[in-house]
Structure formats: structure tokens, C-alpha cells
Amino acid sequence: MRCELATAPGDPERPNEDWASVALPAAGQGGSLVLLDGVTPPASDYGCVHPVPWFTARLGGALLELSASRRDLTLAEVLAEAIRRTADAHRETCDLSHVRTPQATVVLARWGAEEIEHLVLSDSALLLEAHDGSVRAVLDDRLDRVPPEVLASLTATDALRNAQGGFFTAAADPAVAGLAVTGVTARAEVRALAALSDGASRWVDMFGEGDWAQCVAVLRKEGAQGLIDRVRTRERAEPTTPLVRRWKRHDDAAVIYAEL
Secondary structure, eight states: OEEEEEEEOSSTTSOOOEEEEEEOOTTOSOEEEEEEEEOOOOSSOOSOSSOHHHHHHHHHHHHHHHHHHOTTSOHHHHHHHHHHHHHHTTTTTSOTTSTTSSOEEEEEEEEOSSEEEEEEESSOEEEEEOTTSOEEEEOOOTTTTSOHHHHTOHHHHHHHBTSTTSBOOBSSOGGGGGGSEEEEEEGGGOSEEEEEOHHHHHHHHTTOSSOHHHHHHHHHHHHHHHHHHHHHHHHHTOSSOOOSGGGOSSOOEEEEEEEO
16 A cells, blocks of 8 residues: 655745544555645634644544544544544633634545445545546535625624634534535545645645646645645746645645555
8 A cells, every 4th residue: 555645835944734644444445645735824813822723633633543443433523522632632721712713624524344444524635546547626615605895804704704604613612523425435446645735735625736636646646745835836837826725825735645
């Protein structure tokens, strides 16, 4: 089995808020992957004494441990428990009811001998490549449905954050796990998996450099860091055009690529 991980900050002067990891049991019968994209808070107070990387490390670590060790739990139950554990770690010091309390997008996949389970929450992506080279993208497109003029306003965006009719992220409420995009695919149908934060998926969905199948082909040939390098090259090629979603010219990028 081949697995590759890469992650890079959008700005070397700021900490990377993405988090990615893979668990491969010693028996070699399966594994799991976790990718998180931490949501950058505004400069104003957001009710928490902890930075976003603290949150993604806590949540990511809990997701990896639970997905690998608790196969009796569905991935939605894994996410709910991981959110609960992370919230318990700072509810005594922080205002977890704040709309901007630390939060993240989630991609979670787990495979065994017979099937692959998946979960996606918010705008990171999971790609499933079939043996014929076709690729199915598992996406949660609720954030993409929000009009750009709404996203231009922090107040308007916050009114839709983790609210019905808006979009959802993993923050402090375990109930959000029930709103994630989930599913199961026969392992025999899948040749490779890829998880991408939106800082990496922009190679496809922002810059239009290729489709999802071509994106996986880049990963197979050039590796996870190769895709991130392509994104950075494309970003630098647009010095005056505000293409970057939510006004980030360079975003944190994380990629996991696994050939099954």
C-alpha cells in the first residue's frame, strides 16, 4: 500500500491550520485517514484562549484514534465523540457558544477488507478513484451555495455558520456529525483515495487546471507535495486577479493520497 501526505502553510509567517494523518493497523487489513482544514478566525476575539492549530491537533488526534480503534462506531459517531472530547478539553476555559469558536472542515475515511466508509463535512474534498481511472468526488457543497456577496460580510456569514439553511463545520456541538455527507463503497471498486483541503483542491475547483481524474493522476505521478507545488505556481501566476475564494491568495494546503 502506498500512502503520501503533504501539508504547507499559506503564509510562512503564520502557523499551518490544516492537519492530516493516516492510521495503518499492523495486521494490514485496513486503515483510516483524517484531514482537517482549520477555519481562520477574524482578528477580533472569538471566545477561546487556544489557537486553531491546537483545536485541529486535538480533534484530528481524537478522530484518528477512534476511527482506527472503534470499528463498532460509524464515522458519524466517531466524529461526534471526537468533537465531544475536544470540547471537554477546553469548555472550562473558553466560550464554546461563540459562533467563531475554533472549528474545522473534516474528511474522514476508513477501509477494511470489504468496504470503504467515508464522511465529509464542509468544503474539503474526498476523491475515490475506480480501476478504470474514473473519479468520484465526495463533496459537501453547502458553503458553495452561499452567494459571494454574503461571504463578503463577516456578520452575514456568521449568521449561516452552523445554522439551518447555511453550512456546517466541526466546532463544539457533536450533533453536527449527523449532518455530514457519509456513505459506503465496496473496496473492490476503488483503486485509490485522496483527501484535499480547499487550499489544494483549488487546482481543480478554482483554477480549472484539470478535472478530478486529472488531479488524481497528478498525485499518482508527482505525489502529494507535487500537487501543492502546482497550486502555489498557479497562485503566483495570478498576482493581480482576486481568484482566491474568500480573499486568500495563498491558503494552507493539505493532501493525503492512498493507493489501496
